[in-house]
Amino acid sequence: MTADLSAAVSAAQAGDEDAFRLLYRSLQPGLLRYLTALVGADAEDVASETWLQISRDLPGFTGGEFRAWTVTIARNRAMDHLRRLRRRPSLSVPVQALVDLASDADTAERASETIGTETALALIATLPPREAEAVLLRAVIGLDAGSAGRVLGRRAGAVRTAAHRGLRRLAVLLEAQRPAESSVGVEGVPPPRTGNGSTVRAPRAEPADG
Amino acid sequence: MNPFRRADQADTERLLDSAHDARLDQGRPTSTVPTAEPVAALLAAAAAPARPGELAGEEAALTAFRAARADPTPVVPRRPRRRRVTTGAVAWIGALAATATAGAAVAAVTRDRPDPVPPTPSRTSPEPHQGVPGSEEPGRSVAPGTLSPGAPSPVTATPPAIPPASQVHGLCRAWRAKKPDQREKALRTPAFQRLVTAAGGPAEVEAYCQRLVPEAKPTESAKGKTSESAKAKPSASAKVPPSPPRPGHSAAG
Structure with a gap:
């Protein structure tokens, strides 16, 4: 799997759209689930930002664990998002x-x-x-x-x-x-934290800049 | 009974690894994962293959990919941050340089003022022709020890300057730095005695200093400097032709 992934990474770096599609399909479900745990309902937005940055920075990827590279980007975007919302990075508890x-x-x-x-x-x-x-x-x-x-x-x-x-x-x-x-x-x-999940989850009243 | 409660870390690692491996087996439905351990089932469910809704952003991601290929500009949001840092660094360096320079100036003044060493009298009396620098005898040597070549003190003083000009220079600046009502008193202190002597009396100090260190930077200073540095070199007065002070002079050297 990792070998397939790195082949796809090289191809995508060369501009192969199908390879990029393969990367997206392989990685997006995990990223989205991880992001859901970090930012809750905003996970899809943050995932979009993540893929935007992956697209931009892909030529600069110099090897290593591609999964870890993408998930680092996702995590940074999530932290930025939480900072924008002036919230502590607490996991949502529905x-x-x-x-x-x-x-x-x-x-x-x-x-x-x-x-x-x-x-x-x-x-x-x-x-x-x-x-x-x-x-x-x-x-x-x-x-x-x-x-x-x-x-x-x-x-x-x-x-x-x-x-x-x-x-x-x-x-x-x-x-x-x-x-x-x-x-x-x-x-x-x-016991795990169960309460106040709904209150922590602030509704996206005002659009975040970006 | 849940057997997992006695699991050690190695078991957990195995479980975590297998959860993702099971996911990679795309064709296999999650129900076939052994459910004897509820935690294993839960992990398998969490790592289950993609659901259709999860890939909804695929076209958008591809659009971003194409756009990035078409216009490979660097990541925008990082730019302003770096520029801000650069500006800040430049400001800091500037402030630092200003402070350092000011400190040097202060140090120069304070070094000149309380000099207990009696000035070594320069045996060569200053030339009467001030305006024509370096035009006299090439072999003229002016007490090399007392004047450093880099000292920014032009010798334009006409009176018999007993103390080295650089010291009087500094004394003038120090004296000017005082408040007007304290200047007269300062001239009675030993620290300024040399200045009084050089000026020819307490009443002459002001005019003397004005002549020696004018407020505006004069051209005399530049001329004097060149000649001074030429003179200060013990044996190389002829090698450095002085720059012509007036444009009328043709420097056909």
Whole structure:
């Protein structure tokens, strides 16, 4: 996959539109999901800005992990966006996700125990920001711990630890959602932030410049 | 029971890796991912293949790609920031240079003023012909130790300048820097005695200084400087032809 990607990168740098299309299709879903965790409903706008910059800066890409390069751009755009909104880069927590999860789980019990992508992402977004970012970069974008650490400006070990904690927290969360056995022995894991998601999510009243 | 609660970090790493690998297997629906572990199922769902809505911006991205190919200008938003930084740096350097120069001037004045060393009397009396620089005997040597070639002090003084001109020069500037009501008193202090002596009396100081260091930069100063630097070189007075002071003189050298 990575080999395919780098071939496509070279072709796109040479001006091949199909190669660029392939890059977009390969990377955009992960970027959008990651951005949704960072900026919520504005993710599509930020993703557009991200692709704008990718298009511009593509000739200057000199090798390395292309995925990490694009996701770094996306993250910078997201941080700029949040700064514009004068908001702290807190992850959005749609309360609706938990409600969805409950119904999801109900159907899941009867059906083949699947949960939807939307719900899964919303659940990950309830994690503390560091853990959520680590899980998303590792599992959804597909970076290894080292690359994810470079994107986040942290050590690979710190990324591993954060992702590990995040997954444990998710496990507890999933367990609590299931009305199954008497297994609510949540040991030591602080509850995720659930409240005030709707208030944090400011509506885009005024258009951001840009 | 959730087995994941006892998972160690290696398990997590495996799980995270497999989530993305499963996604790459585009044909496989997420339901076939083993759901024994709910976390694995959740990760698989989070990394599921693209949904149609997620690729809605494809044409827009391609338009941007084409535009960037057609007009490969550098990224615009970075420009003004860099320029602002540059302007700031230039301003800082300018301010620094101004401060440094002012400091040097102050240092020059303060160095001249409280000079306890008695001036070495220059044995050569100044020439009476001030206006014609360097026109006299080529071998004329003027006390090389007392005048540095780079000193910006033209010797245009007519009176017998006992102290070196540069020192009187500095004394004049220091004296002028004082408030008018303190000038007279200052001339009674030992620090300005040399100036008084050079001027020929306290009453003459003002006129003397005006002559020596006029407010406007005179042409005399430039002329004197050339001749001075020529003179200050111990043995090279003939090599440096003085610049003609007046355009009427033809410098056919």
